[in-house]
Amino acid sequence: MICIPITSPDTESALADIKKANNIADIIELRIDYISNLDLKKLIEAAEKPVIATNRRKADNGKFEGNEEERLAVIKQAIELNVDYVDIEIDSDHNDIIKNKKNSKIIISYHNFKETPTNIEEIFNKLKSANAYIIKIVTTANKLSDNLKIIELVKKSKKPVIGLCMGPLGEISRILAPLYGSFLTFASLDKGKESSPGQIPAEILRNIYRINDIKPGFKIYGVIGDPISKSKGYIIHNSLFKKEKLNNIYLRFQVEDLKEFMENFSNLLAGFSVTMPHKQQIINYLDDIDLTAKKIKAVNTVVNKDGKLIGYNTDLIGAIKAIGAKTEIKNKNVTILGAGGAARAIAVGILAKGGKVTILNRTVEKAEKLAKELNCSFGSLKNFESVKTNILINVTSVGMYPNINATPIDTKSLKNIVVFDAIYNPEKTKLLQEAEKNNCIIIGGKEMFINQAAEQFKIWSGKEPDIEFLRSI
Ligand code: ATR
Numbered sequence: 143m144i145c146i147p148i149t150s151p152d153t154e155s156a157l158a159d160i161k162k163a164n165n166i167a168d169i170i171e172l173r174i175d176y177i178s179n180l181d182l183k184k185l186i187e188a189a190e191k192p193v194i195a196t197n198r199r200k201a202d203n204g205k206f207e208g209n210e211e212e213r214l215a216v217i218k219q220a221i222e223l224n225v226d227y228v229d230i231e232i233d234s235d236h237n238d239i240i241k242n243k244k245n246s247k248i249i250i251s252y253h254n255f256k257e258t259p260t261n262i263e264e265i266f267n268k269l270k271s272a273n274a275y276i277i278k279i280v281t282t283a284n285k286l287s288d289n290l291k292i293i294e295l296v297k298k299s300k301k302p303v304i305g306l307c308m309g310p311l312g313e314i315s316r317i318l319a320p321l322y323g324s325f326l327t328f329a330s331l332d333k334g335k336e337s338s339p340g341q342i343p344a345e346i347l348r349n350i351y352r353i354n355d356i357k358p359g360f361k362i363y364g365v366i367g368d369p370i371s372k373s374k375g376y377i378i379h380n381s382l383f384k385k386e387k388l389n390n391i392y393l394r395f396q397v398e399d400l401k402e403f404m405e406n407f408s409n410l411l412a413g414f415s416v417t418m419p420h421k422q423q424i425i426n427y428l429d430d431i432d433l434t435a436k437k438i439k440a441v442n443t444v445v446n447k448d449g450k451l452i453g454y455n456t457d458l459i460g461a462i463k464a465i466g467a468k469t470e471i472k473n474k475n476v477t478i479l480g481a482g483g484a485a486r487a488i489a490v491g492i493l494a495k496g497g498k499v500t501i502l503n504r505t506v507e508k509a510e511k512l513a514k515e516l517n518c519s520f521g522s523l524k525n526f527e528s529v530k531t532n533i534l535i536n537v538t539s540v541g542m543y544p545n546i547n548a549t550p551i552d553t554k555s556l557k558n559i560v561v562f563d564a565i566y567n568p569e570k571t572k573l574l575q576e577a578e579k580n581n582c583i584i585i586g587g588k589e590m591f592i593n594q595a596a597e598q599f600k601i602w603s604g605k606e607p608d609i610e611f612l613r614s615i
Contacts, residue, residue, distance in 0.1 A: 145326040
C-alpha cells in the first residue's frame with residue numbers, strides 16, 4: 143500500500159492536497175504537526191482513504207510547537223473523531239493512548255534520523271511488546287546493507303509492520319520493504335512535498351515500480367553506480383517488465399563501496415546494469431565475462447545464472463547498432479574523439495565491423511596508448527581537419543549538459559559525413575546541430591542508450607524488446 147503524508151502548512155492547502163491524494167494513495171497520513179489553523183474534523187472527513195493521524199514532535203523531525211501534553215491531546219482528539227490509525231512514538235507516553243484507543247488502530251513507532259543502530263533487533267522486540275496493532279521501525283541508511291537489516295525484520299514479523307530506511311541510501315527499502323510484507327510505504331504527493339528524506343513520488347512507486355502489482359517470488363534487477371540519482375534506466379526497464387508482464391523489479395543502487403555491495407547483494411539480484419565508476423572494477427567479482435567484454439575490459443551488464451555471475455558489455459552493441467542503422471561501417475574511415483573507456487568499446491566494435499579507425503584525444507599520449515593496443519591511427523583533437531573522415535564519433539564528454547555550447551573539435555570542416563554523439567543530455571548536442579547544418583547525417587546518444595538497454599533486457603529475459611516501445615518511453 144502507498145501512504146501519502148499530507149505536509150501542507152494550513153487546513154485549506156491540506157484539503158487541496160487530500161483531494162489529490164485521494165486519487166493516488168491507498169492510505170493518507172495527516173501530518174498534524176505541519177498544519178496551523180487545524181480543523182481536524184474537516185480534514186479527516188475530506189479523506190476518501192483510511193487516515194493515519196500523526197503529530198510529530200521537533201525531536202523526531204516534526205514541527206509541533208506545543209508541549210507534550212498538548213501534543214498528545216491532539217492525538218486523543220483524532221481518536222475521538224474516529225480516525226482509522228494513530229501513530230505514537232515508543233518513547234512517548236503511549237500507554238494512555240493505547241488504553242483509550244476506541245475504534246482507532248495504534249501504530250507504535252521508532253525513528254532514528256542518524257543511523258540503523260546495531261541493537262535494532264532489541265528495539266524491534268520492544269516495539270513488539272507494546273500493545274499496538276502495527277509496529278513502525280524507521281532508521282537512516284548510512285550504507286546499503288542497512289536496508290537489508292530492516293527488510294529482515296519486516297520479513298520475519300508476525301505482527302503487521304512498517305519498516306524502511308530514510309536518506310538517499312534508503313531508497314531501495316522504500317520499494318522493497320512493501321514487496322516483502324511491509325504494511326505500507328510512504329510516498330510524496332509531488333516532488334518537494336516529502337515528509338522525510340528519500341521519499342519517492344507516489345506516481346513513480348505506483349506506475350513505474352508497480353509496488354502494488356509485484357507478487358511474491360519476484361526477481362530483483364537494478365543498476366549500480368556512483369552517482370546514480372540521474373540514472374534513467376529504472377524507467378526503461380520497469381516499463382519493459384510491465385509491458386512483458388514479468389514479475390521483476392529494477393532498482394537504483396547508489397554504490398560507493400563495490401566490495402560491500404557485492405558481499406551483501408550479489409546473491410539477491412537476478413541481474414544488474416553497471417555504470418561509472420564500476421565498469422572495470424566489477425570484473426574482479428564475476429565468475430566469467432563474455433568475449434566482447436573481455437576485449438573492451440569493461441562490463442555494463444551482469445546476469446546471475448544459477449549463482450554464477452556472468453558479465454557482458456552492451457554499450458558496444460548499442461553504439462554499433464545505432465550507427466549501423468544509418469550507415470555501412472565496413473571500409474569507412476571512422477574518427478573517434480576521446481580515448482577513455484567508451485572510446486575503447488566503440489573502437490573495438492568499429493574494428494570488428496571492418497571500419498578504419500583513427501583515435502583523436504585531448505591528451506595525445508592516451509590516444510597513442512589505445513591506438514597501439516588496437517592497432518589503429520591516432521592524433522590530437524586539433525588534427526581533425528587533416529584526418530580523412532566518413533564517420534565521426536564523439537565519446538568525449540564535451541557538449542554534455544551543462545556545457546551545451548561546447549564542441550570537441552572545430553566544426554567548420556564537417557561536411558556530408560555521418561556524425562554520432564554518445565552524449566544524450568542534451569539530445570542534440572552543439573556538435574550535432576552544427577553537423578546537421580552542414581548536410582551530415584546525425585545520430586544522437588539516445589539511440590545508443592535505447593539499444594544498449596534493449597540488449598540488456600535480452601540477456602536477462604531472453605526476449606527481444608520492442609524498440610519502438612523503448613523510444614516511446
Ligand atoms: P568514458 O568512460 O565515458 O570514456 P573517461 O574514461 O573519463 O570516460 O574519458 C573521457 C574522455 O573525454 C577522455 O578522452 C577525455 O580526454 P583526456 O583523456 O584528455 O582527459 C575527454 N575529455 C573530457 N573532458 C574534455 C575536454 N574538456 N576537452 C577534450 N576532451 C575531454
